[in-house]
């Protein structure tokens with residue numbers, strides 16, 4: 001699999017996609033659609049825990065200790081990918097290494113949605129600092145550990161494809177169908193989404209296809 005060439009992706013005139021949207025989409029496209037298209041973000045215990053955790057790293061700052069300078073709440077972007085967002089923490093090491101660290105309240109799932117978000121941060125930092133950023137990290141408050149990931153070609157392709165998918169979602173304003181699987185148990189959007197009621201039902205799919213199609217009866221009333 002080849003890594004996409006961001007220089008061919010659009011040069012700064014793309015509809016901007018937020019880094020957090022990548023994680024939402026990677027978890028569930030419908031969750032991303034509910035947040036971006038319907039402004040329907042709902043908190044649960046996990047998201048409130050996450051908000052409290054982020055308050056510690058959301059204040060812009062710049063601290064130096066030993067051989068590492070730590071930046072908090074650093075705005076980042078990538079014109080080629082059309083990405084924009086804020087890094088919780090970025091470490092600048094004396095040996096030249098740059099490491100973005102995304103903070104999560106829940107447990108870390110290897111290969112999960114947080115990897116996509118953290119890799120996107122690394123890709124943005126590469127463009128901004130003009131140097132390779134081959135690793136990123138996810139700090140999980142559940143096990144209080146930092147989980148390092150390698151930003152390889154497969155992950156770069158995932159960032160590229162997910163960015164494209166989110167942009168298509170924004171352009172088409174079409175809310176994806178519910179997944180109605182194990183993800184819904186841990187999803188704060190379940191009340192707004194109603195996955196079990198809607199998924200796989202004939203009435204739901206019928207409603208989607210006929211929502212804005214005028215019927216003969218409606219025409220007669222016009």
Ligand code: SF4
Pocket residue numbers: 028029030031032034177178179180181183184185187188189190193194195
């Ligand atoms: S409840 Fe399920 S289908 Fe709905 S947004 Fe959450 S994960 Fe997606």
